Amino acid sequence: MSLLKDPGLYKEGIKKMDWALNYMPVVKRILDDYKKSKPLAGMRVVTAMRVDAKMGNFARALKAAGALVYVASSSPQAVEDDIAAGLYNEGINVFAQSNATQEMYKKQLMKAVECNPNVIVDTNGDLMTLLHNECKANSKEIIGGCEETTTGIRRAQARARAGKLDYPIIASSNAKCQALFDDRYGTGQSVWSSIMSVSNLMLAGKNVVVAGYGWCGRGVALRAMGLGANVIVCEVDPVKALEASMDGCTVMVMDRAARLGDVFVTVTGCKDVIKEEHFEMMKDGALLTNAGHFDVEINVCELDKLSVDKSVIGDKLETYVMKDGKKLNLVGEGRLVNLVVGEGGAAEALDLGFAIQAKCAVYIAQNYEKLKKEVYTIPKEIDYDVARIKLNSRNIKIDELTDSQAAYLKSWEE
């Protein structure tokens, strides 16, 4: 059983996945290894992630490892139908269609978990929430899950603290290889390529306000600087704010930044970061975008209420006209800009994140008897292993400690 838009689109989907695989040497290597060792033989693995070419190669790697793979998406907007068709053609169960209604999206997730998963690979805790509530009956055979977003990890940790987490979760987004490269460089680049493709604006000389200087925010700010923008950062964490300041950004509160910004990017994981009073202060023509997981960072309801008119430019850009005639532009309804507009992170960056997730799924399969119903940080060896494969693929050699150096670093006598 599968739910997808058009199975006939498979050829294009396969071509796109093959193209992306050329730039995913770590996933390719893992896929080849798992084809022989079959570490997930017979396991039912459900994924809820953006269905694109990179994710498609991850699903292929799980299948190569012997798993029965069930693919759902992480949001109704995050599905490429040709990739869904390509995966279906390769024997993967797919429950994902583009532009699904919220109701349909939920139905797809529920259909995917009807297989009674052993392992889940989640985004934002969507599968976790289902498997602890409406679909609890489908969670009897689950041995663990991995979660790729900060938002999802926070929720799993809150459940674990309350004693309400039914299975162990590995926080894959805590992996250095994911945060440093996928979140920082992947998100950093793709947020700007998406904003520029939808707006056709130039960044040089503009005031760019980045709310949140976490892993993603650093990448977004860094790339904006590289494109010649004056970067303003809004933060609530004093250490991150200091880091942003020393990195060359101007740090200030949103109440001030709102008056100065030409382009805004929220990437905090928090709600109401830009709200009514900020819209009122903004300059005519300001462009508002969100790169955080939920569409709650920019309060679109308040923007709607404040405006007297709205027009749509293309299918991803809306202009809100305020009472005084000022125009504010919102990209992708305030949803995750690089997923709604763009193609998601670059294959080279997501290569690392997906390699981490594949290894996490195998780690769960091999260690679940030792794991408690808690949230675990990713084992260091997985991070190192993935980084080594990536370095090898780039022909980069690094030094190794000699025995005497290793002893020196561990000792206090010498």
Ligand SMILES: NC(=O)c1ccc[n+]([C@@H]2O[C@H](COP(=O)([O-])OP(=O)(O)OC[C@H]3O[C@@H](n4cnc5c(N)ncnc54)[C@H](O)[C@@H]3O)[C@@H](O)[C@H]2O)c1
């Ligand atoms: N767009 C993408 O491709 C993509 C990729 C990965 C993660 N994400 C999402 O982006 C968000 C951020 O992820 P991250 O990994 O950078 O998280 P993070 O926790 O490393 O960083 C978030 C930062 O936002 C700050 N913050 C929180 N509330 C704030 C507020 N009200 N005002 C200003 N700053 C505030 C925090 O202090 C923190 O420094 C999450 O929702 C995550 O799921 C998006």
